[in-house]
Amino acid sequence: MAVVETRGLTKVFQRGQVGAVIDVDLRSVEGEFLVLLGPSGSGKTTLLRMIAGLEEPTSGEIWIGGTVVNGLSPRQRRIAMVFQSYALYPHLTVHGNIVFPLKAQRVARAERDKKAAWAAGLLGIGHLLGRKPRELSGGERQRVALARAIVREPSVFLLDEPLSNLDAKLRASAREEIEQFQKRIGTTTIYVTHDQVEAMAMGDRVVVMNHGRVCQIGTPREVYDDPADTFVATFLGSPPMNVAETDDALVGFRPEHIRPAGTLPADCAALPISFRFSHEEYLGAERILYGWIEGGPFHGSKAIARVPSTWSRLLASSEPAAFEVAREDLKFFDPRTGRRRAAIPLA
């Protein structure tokens, strides 16, 4: 168990800037499941690789368990990592893969076999020990990679998009499994993903990254409900937050906060919105409406509304449709920096 901390961590690449990391300060909590979330090229994998010791930082410090680990090799950092590709050793059996880290530590054979059996049992792959990686399904490979990672009981667990090679159905169950598994072993875990659903579902806290910088660190609820800037606001949520331009602020509101006029409770201050559709997506339980706003402070802004399909009768009536948004659900951003700012009165 250990706390991972980075101080002013920066990585600059010579050619191009994709994946660079700029001045990242981060501090995990003991036993926490911390998710690094960002679009591709945002530097999240580079950050993880620097923590693992696979990439040398340009400047800044990395602390694991209270000591600076800059310059230490991956093996001296007592971390374990699961790669996106799983990186199983193709010529070794599942058992050979799982005991490899123990062999590298010169653990005696009897002890090795005991621990391998423990790890395999924990992940339910005991019956696969004699197989080669190429004889396994994607889900089984992922479990072998996890077993290989936990077998020497690392102080920190690093996972680099471990679910991206699984099909959608398997991904959902594997997501829950990894989460439960992490709770059970209680090891500090840093998990990289570009999938916001994974981040929201699994993370104790989410670190949202863009262009090498940390935009916001917070619980899934914090980053979703209280985005620190327009990037976080529009990156999280599907469809993303609407951002309308007014004279001196950007105003954001979630598609699900747009409701037919007159449906808000009486004690809730409402901002009426006149919405003209251009097209819609029917998703079964809900409908995504695309269009723009007419009149009022947001006149001419594009907007997306997400409404339950059960509201269809309310919507069919008028054109443009009369909607409203609770004023407390509006988020205000500075138009120059994109950062959050205090609410201002709207006309």
Next chain:
Amino acid sequence: MSGGRQRWLGPAMLFPAVLYVLALVGVPFVLAFFYALGDVKVGSVGWHFVGLANFRSVLENPTFRHALRNSFVFTITSQILVLVGANMLALTLKDAFRGRQFFRFLILLPWVAPVSIGSIGWKWILDSLYSVINWTLVRLHLVKPLDVPMWLGQPTLAMISVILVHTWHILPFATVILLAGWTAIPRDIPEAAAVDGAGYFRTLFQITLPMLLPIVNVALLFGIIFTFTDMTVVYILTRGGPYDTTQVLPSLAFFTGILGSDLAEGAAISLFLVPLLGVVAWLMLRTARRAEVA
């Protein structure tokens, strides 16, 4: 396409290849057995069965036994040098650095150059009078002007020279094969090994080299065939000399059978290559089959 056409088109396409193998490999091979069991000389008109007499005489010949030993020394030593050297080169050339393309081109050159021309170049480099190596050694005061090494004139030095020139020639081929093998290993794998706590040598010997083994096998088997059947380097550099000390089986077969006019004995000598090449061919087929399965 109609069924009737399909029936003859396949065999028809295959026919030239079969004809080629039969005419240029099959016929000479059968002829070699025929010659080796008879008393054929260049210019003789008849053929009389002499049983294993040619083989017996060959085995009793000390030059032959020396050539047989040389063939193994030549093949094994050069293959060890090639595998170690090619791996080092491949490891150096697989990572990006300035001028990598140029160095890859340079390293490929000995393979592209005709072996006869390359060997003639080396013959001058190793010449007893005009050797640039000796000239350099003398200028550096490492050897005395009248006591220079006779690279091709002393039995041990001559053997070393032959082995090194041959290694120089086939090294690029093995390097290219191994380079392909090294590049095919995903970067994740050695990184995973590093995270799992393995050092450089554990990663090399337990992870990357075993993964590379099928490719190494291919390079090695080709190398053995190129080396065991090659006589160009020996023929051009030393003509088997001094005193037949650098003869290998193919060169001895040529000198005995063609230049020495004793076709029967030459054929008998060359047939000693068959068992070893048979084993190599079987191993190659097995490697190919495994590669298909994997």
